[in-house]
Amino acid sequence: MTTTSYQTPLNSRYSSKEMQFNFSDQKKFSTWRKLWLLLAESEKELGLNITDEQLDEMRQNIDKIDFQLAAEEEKKLRHDVMAHVHTFGACCPKAAPIIHLGATSCYVGDNTDLIQLRDGIDILLPKVARCISRLAKFADQYKDLPTLGFTHLQPAQLTTVGKRACLWIQELVMDEQNLRETRNNLRFRGVKGTTGTQASFLQLFEGEHDKVKQLDAKVTAKAGFQRSYAVTGQTYTRKVDADVICRLSSLGATAHKIATDIRLLASRKEIEEPFESTQIGSSAMAYKRNPMRCERICSLARHLISLVQSPLNTAAVQWMERTLDDSANRRITLAEGFLTADAVLQTLQNVTEGMVVYPKVIGRHIANELPFMATENFIMAMVKAGGDRQECHEQIRVLSHQAGDKVKMEGMDNDLIERIKANPYFAPIHAELDKLMDPATFVGRAPQQVEEFLTGEVYPILEPYKGQLEGSVALAV
Template sequence: MASNRTLSSPKRAKEDEERPDELIKYRSPLVSRYASAEMAFNFSERKKFSTWRKLWLWLAKAQQTLGLHITDEQLKEMETNLDNIDFELAAIEEKKRRHDVMAHVYTYAQCCPKAAPIIHLGATSCYVGDNTDLIVIRDAFNILLPKLARCIQRLSVFADEHKALPTLGYTHYQPAQLTTVGKRSTLWISDLCMDLRNFTRARDDLKFRGVKGTTGTQASFLALFEGNGDKVDMLDKLITQMAGFKESYLVTGQTYSRKVDIDVLAVLAGLGASVHKICTDIRLLANLKEVEEPFEKEQIGSSAMPYKRNPMRSERCCSLARHLMTLIMDPLQTLSVQWFERTLDDSANRRICLAEAFLTADILLSTLQNVSEGLVVYPKVIERHVMQELPFMASENIIMAMVKAGGNRQECHEQIRTLSQQAAAVVKQAGGDNDMVQRIKKTAYFSPIHAQLDKLLNPSTFTGRAQQQVSKFLSEEVRPTLKPFAHFLDEISQLDL
């Protein structure tokens, strides 16, 4: 009988015991494999619980300022122990009390015996929970914004460098009129500029929950200040300022409205859509061998096919972007089922979706920056593709030139129609190159314009105002958009930012 490999053996048990903890339990790849250290820390237990302690300290300071009997010694004790967190004790207490906030109130009190009586005075759990979430969300946006600006700047340099390089444009992924490599990339940049504005707006629209009490009425604080509503308002204002916010929400239930989370995740999902479109375009261009993402000297494209150069970074972006876009459904559903002043069915969901959304966005921007800094363009391949289609696109120009030389438009149209179908048959049926130009050169009917053909078929004359559009877009839209982030752009930009 075959042995059951899921059963533990003494040898395996010993190996597992000696193995680092992170290797014997599930770890989110968002943190273990991809995300930056700064974003991972922003959603860490250390950041969360040290922020809880700051909020308790700010509450006590504000209460002292407004006349409650809280001593400087108590405040000093609390301030000294902001980062002195006994996580093991907190875990034991939470298991016993089944309440994470009260477990940390108790843990904080253990190292602040003098301040213990006034920690969390008048507050409910959402005072630390929701206010910490808002601080973390604000800080997460502050991490993402420079990274997004950097991606825009890198792609802008690419657009400027290739603004005049003609390339085959596509509609419905079928050959259309020519554009330029730089003009195409401005379409990517334009979407990212919208994301930058949306991120900035969402961050700046955030307000603080402040001190609102169990159902948002501030009843407990009104009791503490013996019915003095002005002091309650000032308490809210003082703590809001200490947390670095300009305003607090004037009305809340026990929690701040979960519609705020919708606003936050909506702009992150929008970034996911932008990056997915950009990286899909790059993947398609890689298949055409016109543009490739960076590929290191020792990088392996396939374990079975050594010649392959798979666009793995762009594929990763598309994969993670899909995850990011789906996360918007969580806060939409959470808001819709928040009964009256609040229910607790939001908590577990928010622990996952808020962190994962920002971690995923962080990974997307880091990867996109890497891609945008190392895009490789192959002009000869692009030119070959252009010349496969350009003779067909030039038909109207050739007809106009013949008419100017004294020809009849209808006769010329029929000549072009016949030759273009013959050339198309060579391309589609024989797998050959488009030989329409050669056919025109061999046809006596077109002899009056034979000397003009090279000029008529110059790709740069088919790109319209693409080059000028790139320059104008970079100058009038991108430069002003990036100005506030100039000190984050650590490389000299060709846009003179």
């Protein structure tokens, strides 16, 4: 590894080797060569004068790329595709005359990009499923554990730890569906020529339109796509890139929300991300247990969310059949989008595999707030015992404010229950207070909702990923 030039942290610190390879030069340029081979094979099948010897020569040199020669050619020609045409031809002298026959640069460039987008989504989808799977197990385990709900980041009615996790899962399920739909909707650019009219191929086949259509269909199928875009300019529409990165940015928003919730809960000491025995939380404060993994998720997700502006702006300014002001931009944005999404999911899986819950702390926080939340129950119980609703409400109001002052002004524990027990007005329900204060009676259908959600929506989503959900993630740093 070089230490004297910039290397993206997405490679050196965060993303997986498989995603790094998907956007590597080796994958890119060997795919170019495969596409030249598929084109030549299909042209031969449709009657052009291409020999088996030429095709065999191309097959034998798909992965044997002289990158130094290619760099020298590009410096001389100022054209990356022609540099690689010459480099491929140098090791395939017999095939050199028919390499890139009838094609424009975007035949290899755009079609390879589409293959990388497809393969990148195929790498991400099982990782989304693994995060869903880990959180589903967590939600089921803690479906009955009451915890304070929050609205406006203020204590609200109780929910359960498992039900809150289902809110996270629901968004990941939406991301899985969005990515799967995007992957299934991806098409091949196909064999379209310089401005998308297929004029060069129509000339090669001497005006036989049907053979040109067959050529497009053959190459598309050989490349693993069911369909190609019916019309293109020189490029496939850059709205495709925008749609893909939008889906990844949306995944970033999901991950940011999950990690933020965990960070907030960690500050309350209710839930923590994994913390290793030798891990240091602060160089100065030795006691610290900072949620660095969730902070990393938020940091990377923020970058991922921001990337969507670039392909949208690119799609907006593609003049007529194309301009080249998309090229340098896309080299960065597409790869970074997938590498960042990959890094986010790797880290999120690591977090969800080792979250620690502290029920006693959660219970103490409930105890501090539940007396106020239970006041409606007290009023209903008093009315059933023959009391007057309005009078009871006033009694509760006065005692609640007194208890609130103790908490806010003196930093004392909430003593509302003790005040109610000491007040003879509430004697008819003194024996019921403990039952009326049982946190489990305040969570509504949360446990049942968890079971219904997991059974009805989550487990069916995970079914196609059987065999891909095993294994854990160990972070590099």
